[in-house]
Amino acid sequence: MxxxxxxxxxxxxxxTKAARNKAIRSKVKTAIKKVEAAVAAGDKAAAQTxxxxxxxEIEKACTKGVYHKxxxxxxxxxVTKAVNTLA
Incomplete structure (x- = not known):
């Protein structure tokens, strides 16, 4: 000690910083999982939103320095490529 x-x-x-970074990373991962779930379901409208x-969320994390650009x-x-495969 x-x-x-x-x-x-x-x-x-x-x-404090580690907790903040962890929360931001978690938000990004959740958002990406929602996109992947919509793509897997084949729902183009939900995938777009x-x-x-x-x-x-990814851009915010980048701006805050959690992710490298x-x-x-x-x-x-x-994620964009995954959504575009539904077209």
Missing amino acids: ANIKSAKKRILVNE ALQVAIT NNAARKVSR
Whole structure:
């Protein structure tokens, strides 16, 4: 356990940031799963609306620094491609 005051603060701050990042990642994963479920069901309208929500969540996560921009772009590309296969 840390004895120095600044080290104790770093531990608290790191826990807070880790919890925030985990919540954001969870939101992104849930949004992507909803898109994949709609694609699996073959529901194009639901897939389109879920895709918009998923892209928004991924972009927010990227802006907040949770995901690297290339990682976010790859995720957007994959879900978009999955929805476009329904056409």
